Amino acid sequence: MRFGFTEDQERFRADVRKTLRSVEVQAAAAAATGAFGVEPDARPLYRLLGELGLLTVHWPVEYGGRGRSLTDAAIVAEELVRAGVPDTFHVNTVQIVGQFLLMAGSEEQKQRYLPPIARGESFASVLYTEPDAGSDLGGLRAVAEADGDGYRITGTKVFSLKTRFVDLGLCAARTTPGTGKYQGISLFLVDMRAPGVTVSMVPGIGDEHFHRVDLDAVAVPGANLLGPRDEGWPLLNEALAIERTGLDYHLKAERWLDAALEALVEGEPEAVSGGLLEQIGRWHGALAADHVLAWEVITGIAADRIDQVATAVAKYHSSELAQSIAVWAADIPSPEQRADRTGATVTLESAYREAPGLTLSAGTSEVMLQIMAASFDSIGQGD
Template sequence: MRFGFTEDQQRFRADVRKTLRSAQVRNAAAQATGADGVEPDARPLYRLLGERGLLAVHWPVEYGGQGRPLTDAAIVAEELVRAGVPDTLHVNTIQIVGQFLLMAGDAEQKRRHLPALARGESFASVLYTEPDAGSDLGALRTVAAPDGDGYRITGTKVFSLKTRFVDLGLCAARTSPDAGKYQGISLFLIDLHAPGVTVSVIPGIGDEHFHQIQLDAVHVPGENLIGARDEGWPLLNEALTIERTGLDYFLKAEHWLQAALDSLIDRDPDSPHVDHVEQIGRWKGALAADHALAWEVLTGIQADRVDPVAAAVAKYHSSELAQSIAAWAVDIPSPEQRADRTGPARILNSAYREAPGLTLSAGTSEVMLQIMAAAFDSLAHQEN
């Protein structure tokens, strides 16, 4: 369990903060931040961050990184959010797809894709969820049929963020449709600019837009198959586990609580917290627990220990906490503050609309509870 940072980590954090405080980065971050349902293109900001080497610091140098530990990448992720950088492209491209490719891809796949992702020249997203499958990925229907030395993938994926801005999709599909529910599944990298790919926006209330991705016999070269054919289920579980560190949800919750505190201070600078002291203390304590849970998962991954139960605990706690803070904080701003589209009220309004999806993405809270319950049940049987 980690209860503090080393001197090297503290120096590294200070260097990252200094870089992110530059006027060029701050201006680019402001232009990339969405509001009131308008979703700007954040890629210019990420190209700027890529030029400064901040997107994938833990990747090997040969793949565009700095060869630093995964825990240093978590420090960068924390500082990006605290500097006002919209995090979705970083989470999807670097923390999920890139990290999975680093763990499970072959040498040629890494060489071909990782450097461009690290430079902010290419972006990726996850294509798992389907209209009738939801969180039960064993029910997915997308099919990858053999086609020469590659495959033709047909199916529909939904609830993918930023997809109209990305280049690659990490897609789960059935390569042996007649196999069992959790057999015959494979993972592919799909070029989202290829013929047969149609991306459309799913109407919603959030500032970031969900998308539907229609795959109509999209040709995928055999070299884009990740791992062995039909052996995607274990890889899929590993991919979901590294997605569930809870750090990104913790950072959202921290950001939203700070916006609520800023709003309280603006309302009453002399005694801003009088009516909310107890609840703020509870939120702060829960956030401290959240941070510890996320870093326990991260340090485990750094040591090549992928613990799906610890990840489920971290994901459940952080997403539920972020949702609760958003629901509480939306009523903090005064009517006058709500009229200001540039202040904390804008952040809290956006948070209230985004928060419901946090307990669904990367596996619903119910699925996380099932993972925990199964582990406790197994432990109880071992003790008996």
């Protein structure tokens, strides 16, 4: 990016923004937005976005995309969030599982799974995290045992989002146990309606619900092995780096700060002190820096340069910033605004409940710091 966009990119952004501000899209987005612990079904909204060709603009045309650049896809992602579109389906289905299929899927897998995703007719979730392994995928215990031409997967996955609505799960499981912490891991595309799959809700305070997925000898065809057998860890490493652009967390932070300012203006703007104005200025400065970090990562990925350290920095900074803004903004609405349940107040309450998970998903802040520290140690040792 280098701090600017081309004229074509700006025209594209304007067209996308105009489409997303239509009455039809805005009504569908409002109906899909959770509040007060209630999570609506966002699939009708995504079917509409699929009809408008806005879900997978950077995918090849033969898979349902529009053949545009990754930069254009990031522009769409920005405008989706700014238009009030809940982004979890897009992040999980398109940016993670869809990207995995593009990166490592067979031609048959791409032809089968990608076009329905592009049309907003099929949705996916990620089945990595386990109760005892947490964010350390090297500690996963789910096992995929060979069964004729396919496999049977047994294990438990936790903390996946939108799982009760999805059709497909990208599941990490051990195909060769006992070969080492990060060896013998394979990736599978699991039919979430298959016998042996049980999805239950994990109690929480967020408007989006986490789920537990129990897999009891679930039959998976050999054709649903994604990438080479036992080579899941290198693929996961590369995909996680692509996932950690920080853009989605940045957009949440931006939206939450805007809601805080809206609450201030609607409340008692004359009571805004110099100290509060200074803090708002600091937040805007941090957001500007955060935006540059995210787009530097996106620009690198678009040029086939995946920098593990840069992605760790972007993910750490953006998720910590979003969480900090949410905590700071929680006390801004006045008692009267809280009683009236204004739009800004509802957004900030939801943000406060969602924020703790941001520093955990896609790798905890501690893991990001470890990646950075390892890089500094390597530089210090002259490697």
